[in-house]
Amino acid sequence: AGWFTPDRLTPQRITNSFTANAGEHPGFRRNHAKGVCVIGYFEGNGQGSRYSSATVFGQVRTPVVGRFAVPGGNPSVADTSSPVRSLALQFTSANGEQWRTGMNNTPIFIVNTPQAFYESLQAARPDPATGKPDGARLQAFFKAHPETAPFRQWLKANPPSSSFINSTFYSINAFKLVDGSGRIQLARWSVTPDAAYDQLPPGVTAPNALQDELIARLQNGTARWHLQLQLAQAGDQVNDATVAWPADRPVVDAGVLTLERAAAQDDGPCRDINFDPTILPSGIKVSDDPLLAARSGAYDSSFNLRAREQAALHAK
Numbered sequence: 229a230g231w232f233t234p235d236r237l238t239p240q241r242i243t244n245s246f247t248a249n250a251g252e253h254p255g256f257r258r259n260h261a262k263g264v265c266v267i268g269y270f271e272g273n274g275q276g277s278r279y280s281s282a283t284v285f286g287q288v289r290t291p292v293v294g295r296f297a298v299p300g301g302n303p304s305v306a307d308t309s310s311p312v313r314s315l316a317l318q319f320t321s322a323n324g325e326q327w328r329t330g331m332n333n334t335p336i337f338i339v340n341t342p343q344a345f346y347e348s349l350q351a352a353r354p355d356p357a358t359g360k361p362d363g364a365r366l367q368a369f370f371k372a373h374p375e376t377a378p379f380r381q382w383l384k385a386n387p388p389s390s391s392f393i394n395s396t397f398y399s400i401n402a403f404k405l406v407d408g409s410g411r412i413q414l415a416r417w418s419v420t421p422d423a424a425y426d427q428l429p430p431g432v433t434a435p436n437a438l439q440d441e442l443i444a445r446l447q448n449g450t451a452r453w454h455l456q457l458q459l460a461q462a463g464d465q466v467n468d469a470t471v472a473w474p475a476d477r478p479v480v481d482a483g484v485l486t487l488e489r490a491a492a493q494d495d496g497p498c499r500d501i502n503f504d505p506t507i508l509p510s511g512i513k514v515s516d517d518p519l520l521a522a523r524s525g526a527y528d529s530s531f532n533l534r535a536r537e538q539a540a541l542h543a544k
């Protein structure tokens with residue numbers, strides 16, 4: 229309740245907030261505006277089928293269109309301006325089912341409710357005089373939201389990676405895996421790279437540093453990640469994206485994601501995909517995490533705005 233009530237938090241108020249922070253960039257995503265398309269496939273090894281009836285988890289190869297991106301609504305921001313990187317994936321099974329997931333390189337999120345996310349956007353709004361967020365305002369937000377502490381701690385303890393290719397990406401939100409008999413297992417997933425993590429060296433400021441490195445690497449070979457399902461146990465926080473689960477939770481290696489090539493986002497196959505994380509195949513369901521419904525609404529609003537703008541740009 230509340231999410232669709234006028235005068236309260238709506239998807240449009242969220243997308244307007246991104247625009248207020250980053251300026252107008254017609255045709256681009258309202259968040260994670262800067263990115264690059266990737267194309268490849270996922271090969272399931274059958275292990276995930278113990279928990280989910282989703283076709284992708286069988287011993288089968290599924291085509292994938294994805295997108296690496298950096299956060300914020302400005303499509304010309306420098307790749308290394310934020311420690312956060314993202315990978316969104318769309319798996320399309322032979323029967324036409326789709327699994328779309330948007331993942332970030334942090335195992336937890338900064339807040340756990342749509343309202344707090346909205347407030348974080350207000351708190352981070354650049355001061356028109358300096359072009360930078362007001363430090364005092366941000367600190368006041370963090371003080372009022374102690375749930376942001378683990379995320380900020382994690383960023384301090386984990387310096388940004390040198391490449392998209394050596395980053396791990398996490399679903400953060402929990403989902404329900406449903407097996408053939410209807411049994412439910414709460415899980416979070418991640419993709420962990422074959423390439424060893426390496427810290428971003430100081431002084432890398434070239435605007436397209438991460439994109440250029442990715443494109444060059446994929447011109448010379450493929451890049452691989454293992455898709456891992458982390459299984460919740462009774463008592464784990466399954467509706468709170470700010471809380472990590474204990475490290476000893478079982479992890480199922482469900483198969484290998486291989487990315488083969490990159491394509492520019494202005495005309496690549498990821499441009500017109502809305503990576504709404506609630507678009508799921510049978511065998512995976514949304515959890516009660518309140519961020520998921522909010523994400524779906526905001527991505528939908530963002531997609532409709534940019535699709536309309538793209539159409540207008542091309543009509544010129």
Ligand code: HEM
Nearest residue numbers: 257259260295314316330331332345399400526527530531
């Ligand atoms: C209430 C919380 C959130 C809101 C309102 C929100 C909002 C948005 C919006 C509006 C977009 C642009 C979508 C488009 O036009 O296609 C976006 C992109 C994205 N968000 Fe979120 N987001 C939230 C939380 C998260 C979380 C928890 C994650 C990570 C697990 C995440 C990962 C991503 C990714 C990966 C993209 C880029 C998708 C792409 O490359 O197309 N977001 N977000």
